[in-house]
Amino acid sequence: MTAVLPVLILATSLVPALLIFWLPERAWRARAWLNLGGAAVKILLVVFLMVEVANGVTHEARLDLAPGLYLLLRVDALTLLFVSLSAFLWLMTTIYAIAYLGDGPNLSRFFGFFSLCVAATTGLALAGTLITFFIFFELLTLTTWPLVVHKEDAKSVKAGRLYLAYSLPGSAALLVAIIWLESATGPVIFAEPGDLRVLSDASLMAIFALFALGVGVKAALFPLHGWLPEAMAAPAPVSALLHAVAVVKAGAFGIVRLIYDVFGIALTAELGVGLPLALLAAFTILWGSLRALQQTEVKKRLAFSTVSQVSYIILGAALAGPYAVIGGLVHLVHQGLMKITLFFCAGLYDERAGITRIDQLDGIGRRMPMTSICFTIGAMGMIGIPPVAGFVSKFYLGLGGLQAGEPWVVGVLAASALLNAGYFLPMLYRIWFGVAPADAPQADERSLGMLVPAVATAAASLAAGLFAGAAISPLAWASLIAAGYLP
Amino acid sequence: MIPSATLFGLAGAALVGIGLYGFLAHAHLLRRLLSFNVLGSGVFLMFGAAAWRSPWIGADAVPHALIITGIVVKLAGSALAIALLVQLARATRRAALPEDEGRPP
Amino acid sequence: MNLVIGPLLPFVALAWPLLLGLGAAWPAWRERALWVLPAAPLPALLLAIAWPEGSTTAPALLLGTVLVLNAPGRLLLGMVAVIWLAAGIFALGYFRAPRKPAVFAGFWCLTLSGNLGVMLAADVATFYVAFAAVSFAAYWLVVHDGSARALMAGRVYLVLALLGEALLLVGLLLGVAAADSLSIAAVAASLSEAPLALTCLILGFGLKAGMVPLHMWLPLAHPAAPTPASAALSGAIVKAGIIGLIRFLPEDAGLWTTGLILLGLVGAYGGVVAGLLQRNAKAVLAYSTVSQMGLVLAVLGAGLTTEAALYAAHHGFAKAALFLGVGVLAATGRRALPWVLALAALPALSIAGAPLLGGALVKAAIKPGFAGWLEWAVALSATGTALLLARALWLAVRGRADAADARPAPLLWAPWAGLILVALALPWFLLASFSTLTPGYVLGLASLWDATWPLLLAALLAAPFLRLRPRVPALPEGDLVVPLGAAASAAMHTLRRLPEPTGPHLALPGATRGKAVLAALEAALLPWRRGGLLAAALVLALAWSLAG
């Protein structure tokens, strides 16, 4: 049992962040090396930790703040699932962002907060207690805000305001829930669930609801999702970060922790709070898809798609059956890979062809083939067309629903798949079969830094589905985690 | 036969009331300051009277010393307040705070 | 087992087309990408011929891939490989200046791989993946020529394919949940207790196989595709649905036993009627596929699994040959027409069950499944088939080449002829192992008569048409698709135009008034008298309470 590794893995993004802040604007080479170096070291550490965790070695670090208040970083399988996702996607997004932002203004600030944001996500994943989770959850909110407003135009600032207007009350609800709970039970440590029964059923339900509300904002659970589409005003790498690496994932991750590590499956079932959450998630799935259908902007459509997709994770967690858990957890990874691919591509379209609206996509497939192929893979994954990873998650979710005695879940999945198809296929259709107007702007994809991450994540989405049965696949990890939670 | 201590103590209490009323009720800042000084000496009188509760062993010197200190401090406060007031009067031709005259602050 | 036909071969058979497809995208090879088409199905053919019965697994792949080769699978796998081989060779001759050859080759290979996959898959996930691959990749084959008609057909195809996938997913999920296993065999065994799952699966597979009323994509998509692709679509791809049914139908399918037979017969006859009203040879052929698949469904409903496989295989070869025939005829001038037409008529006759041809054997094989009026209905359907195919050939002849001495190139006629040969001959070799009959049976007089009279009846019925040439009212390709499509796009339109919920307002109404109220409150606290009174009162209250 050592304390070094959790701290070290946090430091891989924290230290570059702190250094980057002080770099002069023009030191883009140093910035790039710091970023990429941190990301690379982090991936190495994650790999090492995977081996350690598979061998049953515990790593934890603790920092006392006040009696009853301490930071505990601990590595478990669920942690690693999230950390490895964020580590990989961080690397990709960093490469992408370096190319995307080029020599724009305020780069040190941007990359500083970018790394801080990842550090917060890592901390959130490593959090071993409820309050540690909360602390990093809040840090995430704060470090994301400067990224959302990075462009400094009216739209971004408004988006930033909206983001906080949703997030901060959410965090307040979360804090109340946590303290309410902990004032009765003492610090809640994830691996060692205490006895929550000291509180009455009504209190527990209220706490659950407050908690779900708090993290639900980040997870863009209906009706708390309004900030997410607006946040599209941010630069594409930030969208990628929001939608795939960090923010909405943090919310979904929080729900998983809530049900499995705080309340536990048994108590959740006993209180009967899982089903309402599952229903809400199901509604969000459909609502997000319907709203996506209505959008005319590429990024907005993708954003509503995220609203819908993230709720798969929540649905899985809330159903609380073995398969459902696996489905939810694995979708955490799969959705990340697929959605980040889509955003990378949307950014490429925007940056290299000036395309922001869907009706501008006509015929872009011919001019930007690699981008379009990646986009297609991502979109297919979202619909659930195999062998892209999305189908694996849906498959397990559906099974989970049936296993939990909630067959309607399957209907929701099918309906959502059709709706997804309803808004993704017309885009693909335009990309591949539309005829570009004569006055279409120049388009090319001569930006290796942006293209390579997109290709990599697209390939990863494909591989995650194609080799789902492999021992190191996300599915395998998710199953490992689920096995830990279930008797 | 009422002990002086009690009598002057009560007088001090009364002076505090009178001074306090003036301090709180007047809008004119100089009157307010004047009342404050009445209030202050009322406080000191109460304090000093208490030091004379056992005349047979003499007055307690500690309150006396404290009162002298207090008087000087009170003077210091008054001096600064008066200087400020004079500045205010020159700048605004008023001797009261705006809100106490029903003007917007 | 040597290395070539070792346990890896099934995977090689599936991966090989994919590799070729990817290779086709290599810039240097793009222009000659079509050359990969004939090579793609070769390992699969080897697999079908030389691999022993058995299974192989790859636990890391998908959710643990299991591939199995058993009798119906091997037959259909071989059929698929052969048809794609023939169509691939045909394609080399068919495309003079191919449009986007690399893309075509890529999706061709992907479709092929999926098509082979469904025949091999023994676990639900692999099956689903393969099914999706064949469904979606085929879309690009349908829309290849980029015409408005093709795109429209493609859209219908895609929508229905998606619907099929959704149905399939639901069915598979329900089935897996019921069986608690990913094995297709286990799922099939448990389906009799899971009627909903069964229904979803039958609808999903039926959609692919052209089951009425989900058939409407078929007459749109098959004619729209380039001829070699049409051959593959109608010959091989629709069989993905059939293999699905073969694999998943439980011993006791409950109500669906009857349901399949009835729907199948409706399709068998409805396809004829609708097909006769078509103006395009390939559309007529597509309706013929609907009709023939109807029969297969009925056979499956009757419980004759292997016979259905045999029938389907024969139909695959013959129908692919017919589609290629349309292409061959189109390349044939007036002079070479007679003998080409003669050859082209052979698969048509075979499908109609003309004596001594392969079709007669497979028709005989399925006969024991039906009794009473059903027997008659099945038999009589051959008449319809004959009429339909006759009309198809007639329409194809009208579409022949303008140059009188045009001759089909060897790359066109050779694969075509090969397919015809296989269609006519193969049933003779397989009848014994796929049915309770022996080839000798069909040589009996009774069975010869059984095979002949529907054709005679057809000839009788056709005579007035040929003489009178009545104006045949035209039916739009895809029949039901027209109203349904209109309704669907209207619904979609409405959804898109639903009023968007307005965004949240950050500025609260009345904020300005609130600000004024607060400022007034603050101003009210400012006057010294009030503050002083409060202070004095508080001192008194506190002193009183502290002393209390």
Next chain:
Amino acid sequence: MTTLLLSLPVALPLLAALLAVAASRQAAGLAMATGFLVLGLSVWLAFEVAAAGPITIALGGWEAPLGIVLRADGLGAGFLVVSAMVMAVVLVAAQPSFEDQGQESRAGFAFWPLALLLFAGLNTAFLSRDLFNLFVALELLTLSAIALVAIEGKAGSVTAALRYMVFALLGSVLFLLGAALAYAAHATLDIGLLAQVELGWPMAAALALMTMGLAIKTALFPFHAWLPPAHAGAPAPASAMLSALVPKASFVILLRLWFDLAPELASPLLLAVLGGLGAVAVIHGSLLAIGQDRLKLIIAYSTVAQLGYLFLVFPLAGGAGGAQPWSAGAWTAASFHAFAHMLAKAAMFLAAGLFLRAVGHDRLEGLRGLARAMPIACFAFGLSAISLMGLPLSGGFTAKYLLLTSAFASGQWGWGLVLVAGGLLAAIYLFRPLNLMFSKEGAAASLTPVPRWEQVLPLLLALAAVLLGLFSAGPFAFLQIGRPGAAAEGLLP
């Protein structure tokens, strides 16, 4: 040694102030040196206290009740260290504004002695155990502060100073009355000695008077109206001292009264009144801050709200609750909150001063686009905003967490909700300026440049506020040293 350690934090600023009057040319350097010297001494003292427990010295060798006793316990030494940190930075930050350029100027002469005397008064208030001595210290502190408010010399600041003066006079006379009554009743002014005697009715009146006097000096609602114009009207370094430091002195005395001197006397009404007024202050101050259009006024109203939080300690940890397991948390939280507020608020005012210098005015609109022009100062502003909102990780968060935990553990939910609502309202009023800083459109074309080193100063303080949250275990334990009734080791393991 301990004598020097305890007396120098008071004596050095006094001496420096006197020398600054005599030799005003050297005043700036003298003041800065004093700031750092006192900081060093305070830290040293804190280490001594941590090692050996509370340190007490009797001035002149005369023990109470005859003499005056200075005592450095966890609370006092803690406040001493944090205020010295603020003061050291503020004195450096004031140098560009108040250093004499060749010839002595009015403000340049007055600022340094006043700041140093304020410093001395503050340190005395943190250390002294004698009620009358505390009165004198508060007077020194308050009169210096008032003079600093008026130092701009404009009509507005003179009005603000006068208003402040009126409130301050009332506050001190009430406190003095209380102290006099206490002596009259018990012949001692020493808090420690008073805590040991049985208190009667005169003492009840005395406590009521002192409490109100101190509450007025701490600008508790509804006696806060003087604060925003006074704090907003002063020059930025002065504002920083006024807002961050001055109200804390009276608050510390209030803490000593109700936790050292007469904990058992606290009536439910007293606790409810103090807590209730604090709660109203939180909401009222925050709402008014939202309504302001000038940055310094926002920050000043924020002080009103933040001071309100401090008073929640009374219902949460005072009176009968004093022996409860959660009271240590709440009691410490008050100090934490004060520390965090001192650091963050000073940082914020210093940053606001730099913005004002760059833009020329402090209307919110002027902040547009500053994130790009003055990134460090904006970052400092943002970091201090985090602490003021009570977001993790910051000293403000630790405080809020402890208070909330106490509120829930003791079943006093209402206070908890006030805390949460206050945090959200703070977010609203603090993100308004932040949002503008990040708005490119409409940014001023030309700004007066502000050197980088000046921008780093508020950042130092803001970082300290944040680090206080990250390393709060040490300070928490430190604050327990000499805490009366420090039986409970906090809420739970």
Next chain:
Amino acid sequence: MIGTALDLVVVALLVAAALAAVGARGLFAGVVFFVGYGVFVAIAWLRLDAIDVALAEAAIGAGLTGVLLLGAVGHLTRAGAGAPPRRPAIPLALACAGISVMLGWAVLSLPDAPGLQAPVAAALPGSGSTNPVTSVLLNFRAFDTLLESIVLLAVLVGVWALAPDAAWGGRPGLVQRVRPDGVLAGFGRLLPPLGLLVGVYLVWAGTKQPGGAFQGGTVLAAVWLLASMAGVARAPRVTSLILRAALVAGPVLFLAVGMAGALGGSFLGLRPDWAAALVLTIEVGLTLSIASALALLVLGPPERPA
């Protein structure tokens, strides 16, 4: 009995004068009543056997404060600044009466605790003074006194800070134009020597009898003021080094002695054998500083451009 009657008279006068001062119609009348009130307070202190306090009250409470208030009245009148009269506030009056009652009750219910007479008496020898009040001020509670003397300085700095920027470096106060043959000028020449004598005596006597730095300093300040009003002595410039030195000398001396004590183990501690000398030294220093500070406070900030 006579004592009580006398006390009652003094109390009655006190209350009456306070009421008159607080409630007077005119501002000037109010100030006059206040000065009178100050005299009665001083008498009350005599009745309470607090001669030191009586002296301080007379000199500072009534005298100097009165001068300050009168000066302010003059300034306000010249500026034409006033404020509207306000109607009596009944609730406020009730509340203030309540406070009085509360305090009165507290006075009546004070326990019979003896004060610190005994400890003071015990500590007096070796404290450097035989006047207990001076001992308390300069030895037992020297810290209070130190701070208090510095409070005066702080306020002076604050008052000076109100000067117009342009006036900085000038002489404090408005320039007085006094006719050389006027009454004031005569007084100005006559009184200072006398006042100086009284002041110095008060300081010197303070170590043994009532009196001390504050009282003496006030007298000296009055002398200076008178002299300056008479045009005999001009106030020095605010930037004058000598003036500054005089202002800080007392507190610096005090603080230096205190810190020397700290080096010896007790801050502000006076070694008993040196105590008398040290007390006297501090007294002298403080007198100088207090006198200058008080005088300058009355003069106010410099107001004419230098």
